[in-house]
Amino acid sequence: MYLITNRELNKKSKGLKFFGKQPNAKGPNELRLVEANKASKSWVVKEIYDQLTPKAAESLSNEYNLGLDLTKKWHASLKVACKLFDQAREQKKSILFFTHGYNNDVEDVLEAAMELESLYDVIVVPFTWPANGGGVISGTASYLSDKSDARVSAGAMNRAVGKIQEYHLMLTAGRKKALQLRAIKKHPDNPQQASAYFSQLMDKDCSVSLNLLCHSMGNYVFKNTFKNSGNATSRLVFDNICLVAADANNKNHAKWVEKIDVRKRVNIVINENDAALKASRLKPGDEQLARLGHYTKKLNSSNATYIDITDADHVGSEHTYFKGDSVNKNATLRALFHEMFNGRAVEETLDYRSDKNSYRLVK
Secondary structure, three states, X not given: OEEEEOXXXXXXXXXXXXXXXXXXXXXXXXXXXXXXXXXXXXXXEEEOOOEOOHHHHHHHXXXXXXXXXXXXXXXXXXXXXHHHHXXXXXXXXXXXXXXXXXXXXXXXHHHHHHHHHHHHOOEEEEEEOOOOOXXXXXXXXXXXXXXXXXXXXXXXXXXXXXXXXXHHHHHHHHHHHHHHHHHHHHOOOOHHHHHHHHHHHHXXXXXXXXXXXXXXXXHHHHHHHOOOOOOHHHOOOOOEEEEEOOOOEOOOOHHHHOOOOOOOEEEEEEOOOOHHHHHHHOOOOOOOXXXXXXXXXXOOOOOEEEEEOOOOOOOOOOOOOOOOHHHHHOHHHXXXXXXXXXXXXXXXXXXXXXXXXXXXXXX
């Protein structure tokens, strides 16, 4: 599994101690790519070193028809993107980028990502920011420390989304070029037949679905990306963006949600009984108004699909109801998230409440 992070990296440490509890010493916008694999009960991690050799860049360019300018520097993240797109096509899986919430260390993030992969048959790529409550502090101070780290991590998330878009466009164009060359090779003397065959190949080709899950305070990180000039998060990058249990203000949320562009849906999932969001609303500070993820009034963004799962079986006061007992005991809820995380629309299977402008899952 690959992780994108703006955490500091302790290069002399092994296992999950490799990840620090503070932003990168070079600045909170500094991104690193790390591979993590579970061996028995422990994690083996290694940093993906940043720059490709000219020979490696040329090899990728030729294999994937990327047309790279080999006078420029290219980074190892491109090689990882090629690997993930190959895996997604071969296994016919979607890629789910996952931004976690408050007080999550890297082990929490990895375990959640593994569970998401198992539950929803997707390839998960987490973006992990330093959400450790400042390390030794706890309670309100911990929450406010994470909230501060969430704000300063917004630039890093913005850069990560921009890189995802760049690579997706490159690989999609390269794939299209490869299919065009295949069609021409099959019908070298008949452009009309080559064009028709290319259309057939495109129809059969498995396009990769990219989706984003923001959970809890991860939504606050995402919200703050829209404060960046020329933000990548408002561009057309993902099929679905799923804002689940959002620890962000309900008030005026339409101002930033309506900046989002997606191919399918912006899904905002709400549980009125969410205990964690009720607790976060009690924290001090001017911003602690009703939370978007537990408030069913003023749902007024023109481009959002609001989904209220409050009355669904086995949800109760859960905050992470996209995994664990909530979805293991409720097959309908699990199917709902499966469709969302795989880039499909879900509202036609739900009951619509016009008075609240929301869809409801009631069983």
